[in-house]
Amino acid sequence: MGCFRCTGESSKNSEHKNKTRSNKKSKPGDRTASGALKVNPNVDVKESDVKKELEYKDNQLALDVKGLNLKEISKDGKTIGDLAQQTLTFDELAAATGNFRSDCFLGEGGFGKVYKGHLDKINQDVAIKQLDRNGCQGIREFVVEVLTLSPVDHPNLVKLIGFCAEGDQRLLVYEYMPLGSLENHLHDLPPDRKVIDWNTRMKIAAGAARGLEYLHDKMKPAVIYRDLKCSNILLGEGYHPKLSDFGLAKVGPSGDKTHVSTRVMGTYGYCAPDYAMTGQLTVKSDIYSFGVVLLELITGRKAIDPAKTAREQNLVAWARPLFKDRKRFSQMVDPLLQGQYPVRGLYQALAISAMCVQEQPNMRPVIGDVVTALNYLASQKYDPQIHHVQNSRTRPSSPNVRRDTDKRRVAGTGPEGENE
Known part of the structure; x- marks a missing residue:
């Protein structure tokens, strides 16, 4: 600059x-x-x-x-x-x-x-x-x-x-994180910015999960992040993700306590419903927020998008009925990927996201299990020149958000740009 x-x-x-x-x-x-x-x-x-x-x-x-x-x-x-x-x-x-x-x-x-x-x-x-x-x-x-x-x-x-x-x-x-936030690479992309490919998205998800695991399992006492969202995931060279902005962080419950009672803080669309309703904060509140971020990575949609119809404005509410119908999974993929994603990898990523955004906090997985699953997904490299490219499905969208789709090149696609 x-x-x-x-x-x-x-x-x-x-x-x-x-x-x-x-x-x-x-x-x-x-x-x-x-x-x-x-x-x-x-x-x-x-x-x-x-x-x-x-x-x-x-x-x-x-x-x-x-x-x-x-x-x-x-x-x-x-x-x-x-x-x-x-x-x-x-x-x-x-x-x-x-x-x-x-x-x-x-x-x-x-x-x-x-x-x-x-x-x-x-x-x-x-x-x-x-x-x-x-x-x-x-x-x-x-x-x-x-x-x-x-x-x-x-x-x-x-x-x-x-x-x-x-x-x-x-x-x-x-x-200094030279690539800015994940939000800048996922939503409202300018025509000259490359779309991040499937491999990169899973790499970002796995890295963000490892950062959250450190807060929950390695710090003593555990720290609840409380503000996990795409704009707080910063990207370094090679799209290496790092969690940032810990101003709302809170120490988790200790001893025989099950939660921390506090005023509700966070960002609408990412905040767990149980925490929003009761003010009872647990590490499972962060798991819900992570599930929303993973869903954004898969779908390319925002957690809350006022530009969409009332039925589709809330990402989790839109996704919940689709989680139940495997035949509709392909409708959930970001159309900017142009069909360049592994079917099995998509199913597994959606399954992880669905578990994380369960309404009941005790039904959500612990972060260690999420890290294990996403590390595996990130290790399964998808190459569209070798593997089958899915039929690209498009959905009605704002021309300002999804313009020039057919002219855009997916970042990292192919042998020269394949991410680690």
């Missing part, structure tokens, strides 16, 4: 930057009065307590954690002070993006705007997400994301490189 080491700044941004600098120069006592611990010299204090105070003093992240009373995310024994190495200054991030120039802008979500930048200190391209103080997410989501991702190192979870908690600024810095 031509925004590496951007230079220059608008007068508006300069004014904002100067205002931020003035905030930095305020007395430490002004910033920590509401949250810093105080030591009474007349009282015996343990060494550990003194260390804890020093950890909190002049540490905006620690003050955020203390103010929100957050103790819910496992940090593998790390303290807030241990996260200092990941702290970046606002000036560093402004320099990385040329003071957040418009040509570095990547997109915008519930948290705020996202910019592409280059951090000279590590010589790496990064994605920088800046909290919109007037947005629908806030300090809590920022803190939860830092505490959730800081100890994590998994190939299918986006890596948090650092963060900035300075004055009223809150920014998150991630590894």
Whole structure:
């Protein structure tokens, strides 16, 4: 995008930057009065307590954690002070993006705007997400994301490189994912963008499932993602998928508890009906959301599409009667695949999706079984030049969404573009 080491700044941004600098120069006592611990010299204090105070003093992240009373995310024994190495200054991030120039802008979500930048200190391209103080997410989501991702190192979870908690600024810095989100490659495609082929779709599904498995089974205590959707699955080189955006993550139930009671959060169309109705959150809530994503990968349809007829707007509601009739399975495949998919693979993928979106949470599979099934599907390479190509079925659709279908080439099809 031509925004590496951007230079220059608008007068508006300069004014904002100067205002931020003035905030930095305020007395430490002004910033920590509401949250810093105080030591009474007349009282015996343990060494550990003194260390804890020093950890909190002049540490905006620690003050955020203390103010929100957050103790819910496992940090593998790390303290807030241990996260200092990941702290970046606002000036560093402004320099990385040329003071957040418009040509570095990547997109915008519930948290705020996202910019592409280059951090000279590590010589790496990064994605920088800046909290919109007037947005629908806030300090809590920022803190939860830092505490959730800081100890994590998994190939299918986006890596948090650092963060900035300075004055009223809150920014998150991630590894840069060059292909953007899965949503960009699945819905409302521009004419010049290739359609992702069947092999790639199964590879993405399997990778996303492995990321979810890490949260559910490897993190102690388990973490419930709560916002799994296509726009939160980012793609690297070779369409390698990574889960991102953990601001809504919640620690799962512990001991003999079966669920976590919380206010309902997530995205309409992906939210499990049992969670939406009761507020009782379990790992099976994530399984439902994953089933919707898998269904999107198979069908090319959106979870919720207001442009369709009332009967077809909700993807799961549209798919449920079709799940029961094997003769209609071919009607569910994304027509942009042009019949280039394995019949047996389609049946198996639909079966996995159908199990994941069961209305009763106890009927949904555990993520480990989903990973096993999808790893197998991803290993079964389909080559349209060798295997039979199905009769392409088309369905009425918006010309803006499904235009130039017969001119589009499926990404990765054939020997030269076959994915690993």
